[in-house]
Amino acid sequence: MPANPELKQKVEEVLHENRVLLFMKGTPEMPRCGFSMRVVGVLEQMGTEYGAIDVLPILDPLREVTGEIADWRTFPQLYVNGELVGGCDIVEEMAESGELAELLGVEQPEGAAAQAEPEGASNPQQSPPLQVDGT
């Protein structure tokens, strides 16, 4: 089944507009899957700004789109600078190794955030839902 071209274009726009973009199940405030929740946790710890898209309303059409764009069909998916970094496993591994901090251009956080969070550390932008018309 080919990807919906309208949705694909919207996804490409969103990737262009957000340096760091997370496709997740649910929202950062209310993740709906354990893996998505963990990636949100990592991004919050990194203290970087990121956009978040809830994939649940458009799950099947979106799988086709990301399948074509990045050859990856499961979520969560983290993109940085328009390129797929990976799902939960990869993000966590890279967070631990320092690669993710380097990729995001932030300082490697020290272990689990037990201290109070610095002011303005994270600012997830909930992008408007991607609509799929007339599917």
Next chain:
Amino acid sequence: MIAEALPGAEVEVIDETGGGDHLRAIVRAPQFEGKSRIDQHRMVRAAVQERMDDGSIHALSIQTTPA
């Protein structure tokens, strides 16, 4: 399935919930040498794509190491 797709690989698959649908695959393979993590993961996923497509695998965690 992974071992077939990646000859020479050491593969360990752990059933995380006992239900057969949340799996963790730990794979060490020479084919991973020089490849990015995401490409290594793609190779493992490609090997089990059928089971992911038919829903029998709901979640797959992957850890890869070049041999």
